Amino acid sequence: MESVLKAIESGKDASVTILEELLRIPSISADPDRKGDVQRAAEFLANVLRDSGLPTVEIIPTDGHPIVLGEWCEDPSVPTLLVYGHYDVQPIVDLAEWSMPPFEPQIRDGKIWARGATDDKGQVLAHVLSVAAHLRETGKLPVNVKLLIEGEEEIGSEHLAEFVRTNRDRLACDAIAISDSAMYAPGIPSICIGLRGIAYVEFTVRGPAADLHSGGFGGVIENPAVALAQVLAGLKDPGSGRILVGGFYDGVEEPTDEEKAGWAKLSDPDGRYLAMTGSPQLYGERDRTTLERVWSRPTLDVNGIWGGHTKPGESMTVLPAVASAKVSMRLVKNQRPADVVAKLRSHIEEHLPDTVTLERFVELHGGDPWTSSVDHPAVQAAFRAVEKGFGKPPVPTREGGSIPIIPMFTEILGAPVVLLGFGLGDEGAHGPDEHFDLSNFQAGIRTSAHYLMEFREVAAASKGSA
Amino acid sequence: MESVLKAIESGKDASVTILEELLRIPSISADPDRKGDVQRAAEFLANVLRDSGLPTVEIIPTDGHPIVLGEWCEDPSVPTLLVYGHYDVQPIVDLAEWSMPPFEPQIRDGKIWARGATDDKGQVLAHVLSVAAHLRETGKLPVNVKLLIEGEEEIGSEHLAEFVRTNRDRLACDAIAISDSAMYAPGIPSICIGLRGIAYVEFTVRGPAADLHSGGFGGVIENPAVALAQVLAGLKDPGSGRILVGGFYDGVEEPTDEEKAGWAKLSDPDGRYLAMTGSPQLYGERDRTTLERVWSRPTLDVNGIWGGHTKPGESMTVLPAVASAKVSMRLVKNQRPADVVAKLRSHIEEHLPDTVTLERFVELHGGDPWTSSVDHPAVQAAFRAVEKGFGKPPVPTREGGSIPIIPMFTEILGAPVVLLGFGLGDEGAHGPDEHFDLSNFQAGIRTSAHYLMEFREVAAASKGSA
Numbered sequence: 001m002e003s004v005l006k007a008i009e010s011g012k013d014a015s016v017t018i019l020e021e022l023l024r025i026p027s028i029s030a031d032p033d034r035k036g037d038v039q040r041a042a043e044f045l046a047n048v049l050r051d052s053g054l055p056t057v058e059i060i061p062t063d064g065h066p067i068v069l070g071e072w073c074e075d076p077s078v079p080t081l082l083v084y085g086h087y088d089v090q091p092i093v094d095l096a097e098w099s100m101p102p103f104e105p106q107i108r109d110g111k112i113w114a115r116g117a118t119d120d121k122g123q124v125l126a127h128v129l130s131v132a133a134h135l136r137e138t139g140k141l142p143v144n145v146k147l148l149i150e151g152e153e154e155i156g157s158e159h160l161a162e163f164v165r166t167n168r169d170r171l172a173c174d175a176i177a178i179s180d181s182a183m184y185a186p187g188i189p190s191i192c193i194g195l196r197g198i199a200y201v202e203f204t205v206r207g208p209a210a211d212l213h214s215g216g217f218g219g220v221i222e223n224p225a226v227a228l229a230q231v232l233a234g235l236k237d238p239g240s241g242r243i244l245v246g247g248f249y250d251g252v253e254e255p256t257d258e259e260k261a262g263w264a265k266l267s268d269p270d271g272r273y274l275a276m277t278g279s280p281q282l283y284g285e286r287d288r289t290t291l292e293r294v295w296s297r298p299t300l301d302v303n304g305i306w307g308g309h310t311k312p313g314e315s316m317t318v319l320p321a322v323a324s325a326k327v328s329m330r331l332v333k334n335q336r337p338a339d340v341v342a343k344l345r346s347h348i349e350e351h352l353p354d355t356v357t358l359e360r361f362v363e364l365h366g367g368d369p370w371t372s373s374v375d376h377p378a379v380q381a382a383f384r385a386v387e388k389g390f391g392k393p394p395v396p397t398r399e400g401g402s403i404p405i406i407p408m409f410t411e412i413l414g415a416p417v418v419l420l421g422f423g424l425g426d427e428g429a430h431g432p433d434e435h436f437d438l439s440n441f442q443a444g445i446r447t448s449a450h451y452l453m454e455f456r457e458v459a460a461a462s463k464g465s466a
Numbered sequence: 467m468e469s470v471l472k473a474i475e476s477g478k479d480a481s482v483t484i485l486e487e488l489l490r491i492p493s494i495s496a497d498p499d500r501k502g503d504v505q506r507a508a509e510f511l512a513n514v515l516r517d518s519g520l521p522t523v524e525i526i527p528t529d530g531h532p533i534v535l536g537e538w539c540e541d542p543s544v545p546t547l548l549v550y551g552h553y554d555v556q557p558i559v560d561l562a563e564w565s566m567p568p569f570e571p572q573i574r575d576g577k578i579w580a581r582g583a584t585d586d587k588g589q590v591l592a593h594v595l596s597v598a599a600h601l602r603e604t605g606k607l608p609v610n611v612k613l614l615i616e617g618e619e620e621i622g623s624e625h626l627a628e629f630v631r632t633n634r635d636r637l638a639c640d641a642i643a644i645s646d647s648a649m650y651a652p653g654i655p656s657i658c659i660g661l662r663g664i665a666y667v668e669f670t671v672r673g674p675a676a677d678l679h680s681g682g683f684g685g686v687i688e689n690p691a692v693a694l695a696q697v698l699a700g701l702k703d704p705g706s707g708r709i710l711v712g713g714f715y716d717g718v719e720e721p722t723d724e725e726k727a728g729w730a731k732l733s734d735p736d737g738r739y740l741a742m743t744g745s746p747q748l749y750g751e752r753d754r755t756t757l758e759r760v761w762s763r764p765t766l767d768v769n770g771i772w773g774g775h776t777k778p779g780e781s782m783t784v785l786p787a788v789a790s791a792k793v794s795m796r797l798v799k800n801q802r803p804a805d806v807v808a809k810l811r812s813h814i815e816e817h818l819p820d821t822v823t824l825e826r827f828v829e830l831h832g833g834d835p836w837t838s839s840v841d842h843p844a845v846q847a848a849f850r851a852v853e854k855g856f857g858k859p860p861v862p863t864r865e866g867g868s869i870p871i872i873p874m875f876t877e878i879l880g881a882p883v884v885l886l887g888f889g890l891g892d893e894g895a896h897g898p899d900e901h902f903d904l905s906n907f908q909a910g911i912r913t914s915a916h917y918l919m920e921f922r923e924v925a926a927a928s929k930g931s932a
Binding site (some may be wrong): 200312 | 496512531556557559560569585594621622648662664666668673674675677678679680681683684685686687689691692694695697698699700701702704739743744745746747748749750751754759760763764765767768769770771772773774775776777778780781782783784785786787789790791792794796818819821822823828830831865866867868891894895896897898899916
C-alpha cells in the first residue's frame with residue numbers, strides 16, 4: 001500500500017494531465033451535435049483504462065451513448081467492487097456567464113476549471129487512477145473491480161437500467177461505489193447516506209392558435225404567459241414555502257432526531273449556503289433549518305420558463321400563443337415520481353383558466369429517493385478509507401440532489417451503494433465556471449486506493465452476516 | 467378621375483408584382499444582421515417612387531435605418547397631404563409556425579402571403595400606386611403629396627421624431643394619412659378614430675449569483691423563475707380581469723355612450739375574435755363587451771418570458787440565477803407611459819420577495835394613446851374616399867394597438883392624422899402566416915386615389931374655419 005500511495009503522490013502531474021485531456025472533450029450528452037464528442041470521450045477513457053493495465057476493457061454501444069466497462073476480476077476469493085461514474089457533461093446554458101471557455105481547462109488557485117471537472121470526470125478518474133496505481137505497483141488489485149462509466153447520466157441514464165439488467169451476471173458485485181456527489185465543505189470529508197428523488201415535467205399552456213398582436217388582441221384574449229405565471233405562482237405558498245399541490249407531502253418521512261442532531265452540529269450551514277450561492281437571502285419552508293430543507297424536505301423548482309419574444313432589448317408586441325415551463329420536484333422517502341407527477345398534473349389542470357388549454361404535459365425524468373445505512377460493512381469500509389485518504393474522519397451527510405440510478409443498481413444487482421463524494425457544493429456542477437479542487441482530486445485517488453484495501457473486509461463481513 | 471381608376475384596374479397585376487418584389491426583401495429592422503436588407507427595401511421603394519414620376523425622391527440616412535421621402539409639391543394653391551408608412555417588418559419568432567417561407571410571397575385564396583404583407587408594405591404601397599396612377603394618367607396630382615416611409619416602425623420609430631422636428635418646414639402639411647391599421651371586418655370598411663398607447667418594459671429578477679444545481683440548492687435558495695411568476699401573477703386579478711398595479715386606472719376615460727352604442731351594432735364581435743384567434747374562450751375585464759375591452763380599456767400583457775433551460779424535451783436540473791420578462795401595457799386617454807411604468811416598477815419592487823433582487827428594469831418603448839374626431843374635414847374626406855374606394859360607407863371604429871408616432875406627428879406638424887386601414891385583424895401582423903387580402907389592396911389603391919381628390923376640400927375648409 002505504501003508504494004501505491006507513493007506512486008499516486010509522484011503521479012500527481014500526470015493525473016492532472018489525463019483529467020485535462022478528458023475535460024477538453026465536450027461530451028454534452030444532451031446535444032445531438034456532440035454525439036461524436038461523446039463517443040470520443042468514451043474512447044479516450046477506454047484507452048486510459050487499457051493503459052492502466054485492466055485486462056478487459058470494452059466500449060459497449062447502446063441506443064444512445066456508449067458505456068465503457070473495464071474489469072479486473074482475477075481473484076475469485078476476494079470481494080468484487082463495482083465503480084460507477086459518467087463521462088458525459090451538462091450543456092452550456094449561457095457561455096457569457098463563464099469566465100473561460102468551458103472546454104479549455106485551466107488551473108487556477110489549486111483548482112481545475114472546465115465543464116465536467118467535478119461532475120463527474122474528475123471524480124470518476126480518481127477511481128481509474130487508483131486502480132492504475134495499484135496495478136502498476138503490485139501487478140494486481142486487492143479486490144475484483146468493475147469500472148462502469150456511462151455517457152448518459154446528464155440525460156437521465158436512459159439506457160443504463162436495461163444494460164445492467166441484461167448484464168446482471170457480468171456486473172455482479174458486493175457493493176457499488178459512486179463518486180458523483182459533494183463533501184460537506186472544504187476540509188470536512190463526508191459520506192452521503194441519503195439523496196432526494198426527482199420528478200421532472202415539461203408542459204405548455206396554449207391560448208390562441210397562433211401568436212397575436214398584443215395591441216389588437218390584448219385584453220380580450222388570455223395571455224398564456226400570464227396564465228402560466230398564475231399557475232406556477234399557485235404551486236408554492238410564498239409565506240410558508242409549502243408546496244400547494246394536493247397530497248404532495250403524503251407519507252413524507254422526517255429524518256431521525258439523531259440525524260438532525262448530527263446536522264445541527266455542522267458548522268454554519270446558512271453562511272455556507274449564502275457564500276456558495278451569492279443569494280441575497282436564504283429561502284425555504286418555515287420552521288426548518290437549512291440542512292433539513294435541502295437534505296430532507298421535498299421541493300419544487302422551475303428549471304426553465306419560456307414564451308413569446310425572448311431576445312433581450314427588443315420590444316416585440318406579441319401576445320404569445322403558447323408559454324412553457326420545466327418544473328421539477330425533489331422527493332424524499334415515501335414519495336414516488338409517478339405519483340407526484342399525477343398530482344401536479346391534476347393541480348395544473350384544475351387551476352388553469354378556461355381561456356387556455358394544457359396543450360402538452362410530459363414527464364421527462366424521474367428517480368426514487370434513496371437512503372443508505374451507516375452500519376453496512378461496505379459503508380463502514382468507506383468511512384475508514386475516506387479517513388485515511390483525507391486524513392480526517394468523514395461526517396455522515398445527505399445531499400439534496402438525485403442519482404436515480406442508485407435505487408436501480410440496488411434493485412437489479414442486490415448490492416448496496418456507497419457514495420464517496422470528492423466534489424464540493426460550490427464547484428459549479430450544472431452551472432457556469434465548473435471546477436474541481438485538485439487537492440480533493442488527489443485525496444480522492446488516495447481514498448479510492450484505500451477503499452480497495454478496506455473493501456477486502458466486506459465480503460467476509462457479508463458472508464459472516466449471511 | 468375616370469382614367470385614373472381605369473389605370474388602377476388595368477394595372478392590377480403590375481401592382482401585385484411590385485408588392486411581391488418588396489415582400490421578398492427581409493427588412494427586419496430589429497435584426498442587426500438584416501441591416502443590408504432594410505437598406506435594400508428603402509432603395510427598392512425609392513425606385514418605385516421615382517418610376518411613379520415623383521419629381522423629388524430621397525433616401526435619407528438616420529442613425530438607424532433610412533427614411534424614404536417622395537414629394538410632389540408643384541401647386542401652392544392646393545392643400546398638402548403627408549402620407550406616412552413603413553417598409554420595415556416584424557421579426558420571425560418561430561419559423562416552424564409558418565406554413566411557407568416568410569420572404570417568398572405566395573398568392574393563395576385571393577391573398578398574398580408573406581411577412582410584411584399587411585403590416586405595412588401592402589398598405590403603404592396602396593398610396594404609392596395611387597399616386598403613380600394619378601401622375602401617369604394626368605401628369606399631376608390633385609393635391610400636394612409628401613410620402614414619408616420609414617424603416618424603424620417595428621422598433622419604435624427611434625429616429626423619426628427627430629427627423630420630423632428637424633424637417634418641420636419640409637414636412638408641413640394639412641393632414642397626415644396613415645394606412646397601418648385594420649378594417650373592422652371583411653366587407654366592413656372602417657376608419658379608426660382611436661388607438662391605445664403603449665408602455666413596454668423588460669426586467670430581470672435575480673436570485674443566486676449564478677445558475678445552481680436544483681438538487682443541491684432547491685428548497686433553500688429562492689427560484690427566481692418562481693418569484694417572477696408570482697410577481698407577474700399578481701399583476702392581474704384572474705377573477706375580474708382588472709390590473710392590480712396601484713393607480714393604474716387613474717383618470718381613465720370611458721368612451722361616449724354614442725360611441726359605445728355604435729360599437730354595439732357591429733356584427734358578432736365575440737364570434738369574430740374567437741374565429742380570428744382560435745382561442746378556446748374570450749377573456750377580459752368583467753362587465754365589458756369585447757369591443758370595449760380591446761378598443762377602450764387599458765391592458766397588460768406578458769410579451770416574453772424566459773429563464774433557466776428552455777430547450778424543449780431536455781431535463782436540465784438547473785436552478786436559474788435569473789428570470790426575465792417583457793411586459794407591455796396598452797393605455798387609453800389620460801394615461802401616460804412614463805407614469806404607468808413608474809407605477810408598475812413600484813408594484814414589482816414592492817411585491818418581489820427579499821430572496822431575489824430586481825436586477826434590471828428597462829423601459830423599452832412608449833407611446834401616448836390617441837383619439838381623433840369624426841368632424842374634422844380631413845376625416846370627413848376620408849369617409850367619402852373610403853366609401854368610393856370600397857363601395858360602402860365606412861364605420862368609425864378604434865383599434866387596440868398603438869401607433870406612437872401619431873401624437874408626435876400632430877404635435878410637431880400641427881396637422882390632424884387620418885387612419886385609412888386597409889388590413890384585416892386576422893392577417894397575422896406580428897404573428898406567423900402574415901398575409902394581405904388582394905381585393906382590399908385594390909380597394910386601398912382606389913381609396914387613396916379618391917382621397918387625393920376629396921382632400922382638395924380640406925384646405926378650403928381649414929382656411930374657411932381658420
